[in-house]
Amino acid sequence: MIKKIFKRLGLKDKLLGLIVPFLLLIIWQGAVTKHLFSELLVVPPLTLLNTLIELAKSGDLSSNILASLNRVLIGFLIGASGGFILGIAMGLSPIINRTLSPLVKALQQVPEFAWMPVIILLFGIDEFAKNIFIAIGAFYPMLFNTYLGVSGVPDKYHELAQVYQYKSHRYLAKVILPSALPSIITGIRLSLGLSWVFVVGAEFFGTEAGVGFMMISGRQLFQIDVVMAGLVVIGTIGFLLNYVLQLLEKKLSGGRVAFDGGIA
Amino acid sequence: MDIIVAKDVRKKFKLKHGQQVKNNGIISNEIDALGGFDLNIKKGEFLVLVGPSGSGKSVFLDIVGGLSAPTSGVVYLDNKPVDAPSEKTGYVFQQYALFPWRTALSNIEFGLESRGVVKEERIKIARELLSLFGLSDFEDRYPYQLSGGMQQRVAIARALATKPEVLLMDEPFAALDAQTREILQNELIRIWEGTDTTVIFVTHSIDEAVFLADRVAVVTARPGKIKEIIEIDLPRPRNGDIRSSSEFAANRHKVWGALKAEVNKAQQEWKLAPGFTD
Numbered sequence: 001m002i003k004k005i006f007k008r009l010g011l012k013d014k015l016l017g018l019i020v021p022f023l024l025l026i027i028w029q030g031a032v033t034k035h036l037f038s039e040l041l042v043v044p045p046l047t048l049l050n051t052l053i054e055l056a057k058s059g060d061l062s063s064n065i066l067a068s069l070n071r072v073l074i075g076f077l078i079g080a081s082g083g084f085i086l087g088i089a090m091g092l093s094p095i096i097n098r099t100l101s102p103l104v105k106a107l108q109q110v111p112e113f114a115w116m117p118v119i120i121l122l123f124g125i126d127e128f129a130k131n132i133f134i135a136i137g138a139f140y141p142m143l144f145n146t147y148l149g150v151s152g153v154p155d156k157y158h159e160l161a162q163v164y165q166y167k168s169h170r171y172l173a174k175v176i177l178p179s180a181l182p183s184i185i186t187g188i189r190l191s192l193g194l195s196w197v198f199v200v201g202a203e204f205f206g207t208e209a210g211v212g213f214m215m216i217s218g219r220q221l222f223q224i225d226v227v228m229a230g231l232v233v234i235g236t237i238g239f240l241l242n243y244v245l246q247l248l249e250k251k252l253s254g255g256r257v258a259f260d261g262g263i264a
Numbered sequence: 265m266d267i268i269v270a271k272d273v274r275k276k277f278k279l280k281h282g283q284q285v286k287n288n289g290i291i292s293n294e295i296d297a298l299g300g301f302d303l304n305i306k307k308g309e310f311l312v313l314v315g316p317s318g319s320g321k322s323v324f325l326d327i328v329g330g331l332s333a334p335t336s337g338v339v340y341l342d343n344k345p346v347d348a349p350s351e352k353t354g355y356v357f358q359q360y361a362l363f364p365w366r367t368a369l370s371n372i373e374f375g376l377e378s379r380g381v382v383k384e385e386r387i388k389i390a391r392e393l394l395s396l397f398g399l400s401d402f403e404d405r406y407p408y409q410l411s412g413g414m415q416q417r418v419a420i421a422r423a424l425a426t427k428p429e430v431l432l433m434d435e436p437f438a439a440l441d442a443q444t445r446e447i448l449q450n451e452l453i454r455i456w457e458g459t460d461t462t463v464i465f466v467t468h469s470i471d472e473a474v475f476l477a478d479r480v481a482v483v484t485a486r487p488g489k490i491k492e493i494i495e496i497d498l499p500r501p502r503n504g505d506i507r508s509s510s511e512f513a514a515n516r517h518k519v520w521g522a523l524k525a526e527v528n529k530a531q532q533e534w535k536l537a538p539g540f541t542d
Contacts, residue, residue, distance in 0.1 A: 156361035159331055163355045164375040164426070174377070178365045 043225040051225040052232065060214065065233065067209035068199050071127070075134025075202075076195040080188065082135070083142030087187070090143075091150025092176070104143065112137050112198060116205075125206040130199075137198040138191040145187030149180025185252055189245035196238050200230075211237075266304045267430060267462050268328060273301040273337035274487075275323050297323045299487025301337070307429075308460045312473040314523060315483030315491075316530035321466040324488070325432045328464060329355050341430065351379065354428030358435040360419040362407040368394065368418045369403040375426040386425075393421035396455055413444040420452065424461075433465040437472065449475055450504050457501050470523065474498070474515045475507060482522040485530035492522040 025045045031037055032044040043051070055061040086104075090097040115136050123129035153176055161175045177184070203212025211230055218226030275298040284293050297320035305311050313321045326332035328339050330349040339346045341353070354375070362371045372390035381389070394400050397417040407415055416436060423431055437445045453476055456463060467473055473480045477496045484491045496515050498506055506512055 154361070156357055156359055157363070159355070159357070160361055160374070162331055163329065163349045163353065164378045165349065165351065166378050170378065174374075175363075178363065181365065 041224060043228050047225055048228055048232065051229045055214075055226070055229055061229075061233070064209055064211050064214045065237065067207075067213075068196075068203065068211045069237075071130055071202065071210065072134060072192070072195045072199045075131040075199070076138045076192055078131060079135030079138030079195070080142040080191045083139045083144075083187070083191065084146050084184070087143045087146025088150050088172075088176075091147045091180070097147075097151075108140050113201065120205075130202040130207070133202045134195045134198050137194045141190035141194060142187040145183045145190065146180065149183025149187075150176055152183070153179045181252060182249065185245070185249045189242060189249060192245065193238060193242055196234075196241060200234055265307050267307040267342060268303070268305040268464070269340040270301050270303040270324070270328070271338050271340075273324065273327060273334045273339060274298050275320065275327065275332070276335045296487035298327075298334070298489070300489050303481060303490055305462060305464065308462055309478045310456060310463045310465065310476055312465045312467060312477035312480045313483055314467060314470060314473045314480060314519065315488060316485050316523075316527045317468070318486050318530060319483045319526070320486065320488030321483055322434050324483075325434050325464060325466055328430070329353050329432050331355075350430075351426070352429040354423035354426055354431045356416075356420050356423045356431070356433045356436045358438050360407070360412075360415045362415055362419055362422075364407050367404050367406055368399060368410065368414075371407070371418055372422045372425050374422055379426060389425050390421070393424055394418075397421055397451060411444075412440055413448060416440065416448060417451070424455070424459075427461075429462060431461050431463045433463060435466050435468065438468065445472070446504060446507075452476070453502055470516055470519050471507065474512060474519060475502065480519050482519065482526070485526045491526060494518050494522065 028042075029045050032039055032042055039047075052061070086100070090100060112133075115133060119129050119133050123132055157175055157179055161171050166175055199210065200212040200215070203210035204216055207213040211233055215227050215230035218224070218230065274296070277295045277297055279293045279295055284291050297318075301320070301324055303324075313324065315321050323332065327334050328341070328346060330346045330353070333347070341350055363374065366374070369387065369390045372393055373386040376386045376389060391400070391403065394403055397420070399414060399417055399421075402410060402414060407418070410418065416439075420433075420436065423433075437448055440448065449472060463476075465473075465476060474496055480494045480496060482491045482494065483489070494515070498509075498511055498515065
């Protein structure tokens with residue numbers, strides 16, 4: 001009976017993925033309890049759990065998470081829509097592609113954090129600057145995946161659209177976009193994932209709210225447990241975002257296989 | 265009355281960089297796919313094109329369908345030169361080219377949607393066609409949930425949905441196994457015999473050509489032109505049993521007689537052109 005339920009939910013495979021983290025937690029707790037490390041520097045898991053509960057109770061946790069998510073959403077929307085539109089243009093027009101792809105590829109080589117001084121000079125350190133910082137990170141995966149999806153529409157679909165006189169917006173809506181959809185969703189997933197990674201970085205500079213801010217102020221006050229709670233929160237939310245979007249990807253691709261980045 | 269008239273249709277392709285072919289001993293980076301194709305097709309007839317690989321049969325079909333322009337010459341459809349895909353034409357490809365995001369029913373609706381047919385009417389037409397192909401129970405299935413034979417039935421239904429005057433079929437059964445292929449030939453001929461659609465059908469299979477065709481046009485090795493047109497004098501309606509008749513064998517023999525030399529010629533040329541890959 002239990003076996004059956006496990007099988008239904010595919011829990012068996014998922015439980016495998018929990019074994020190593022669980023063992024690490026035990027070793028970690030044991031090491032601190034046996035005084036291998038100072039409890040001040042390495043917070044044991046049980047203390048960490050306590051901190052998380054307290055942070056949640058005080059409302060600090062949810063307000064910081066919401067502040068970060070809000071930033072992610074705005075930055076992601078700016079960057080991903082830019083990548084989406086440019087990806088369609090480059091995917092549909094070889095001329096636009098050849099004109100822009102060297103520039104895009106060169107700019108993509110610039111590490112995300114190298115943009116920071118430029119952004120601070122141009123936009124200061126206020127909210128908008130953070131949104132732009134996240135948008136730059138969100139831009140590329142959306143651009144490349146949209147481009148791949150659109151340029152990869154099979155020739156036969158183009159011919160079929162021609163045979164049945166599909167043109168302009170109808171062609172885009174009925175043939176190009178549905179065909180590119182799995183790739184576009186992969187783009188959204190990777191782009192949103194990176195936005196979440198970069199929001200924490202953005203919050204290390206001049207903020208008063210957010211998970212990154214929570215960690216920085218924790219470090220300044222030597223609350224190592226708060227810093228580590230931040231890590232746990234970042235990892236968990238990143239994981240959940242990716243998981244939900246992957247489910248969506250599977251559902252919408254209707255039996256077609258989408259790129260999963262090599263890690264399921 | 266002739267619905268399609270092809271006059272001296274020629275088509276040259278530029279080869280990709282580094283590829284070359286020998287034309288009459290001269291090395292060239294251009295390939296003559298069609299070399300003066302003349303063909304008249306009667307309204308309502310089932311015409312099958314057979315010819316060796318690379319003889320430009322599919323190229324001719326693309327030109328009739330308005331998907332590709334001839335280098336010179338002209339194809340008339342209902343007395344008008346073809347310069348773009350026409351609403352009178354339907355097309356069935358070898359790779360079924362069904363949309364994976366649409367169900368069987370919705371795939372059949374595709375051609376009707378751009379013609380402004382309302383939803384209820386589209387569904388009615390699509391359901392009728394599904395039932396004609398015995399696929400009524402599969403209307404909600406996605407292409408990956410259908411067998412190859414079922415997918416090609418849906419693709420043919422999609423092409424028939426717009427009630428085309430001319431149906432172009434480019435080796436539609438080539439990817440199917442032998443049994444499924446025969447079954448689909450039987451179904452196609454049964455359904456077609458109830459319509460007045462003109463069909464141009466490309467195949468490599470002589471049996472398929474003889475079974476389906478009113479006339480078989482044998483195309484020469486590259487550059488393709490019509491070598492001979494053979495009237496298939498088998499009675500209609502036809503069914504699968506006709507394949508084992510002596511008349512069938514006689515017709516088969518006639519077609520093979522015209523085709524054999526061209527196939528040999530094509531194979532010789534391929535041996536002589538190591539730089540060219542299909």
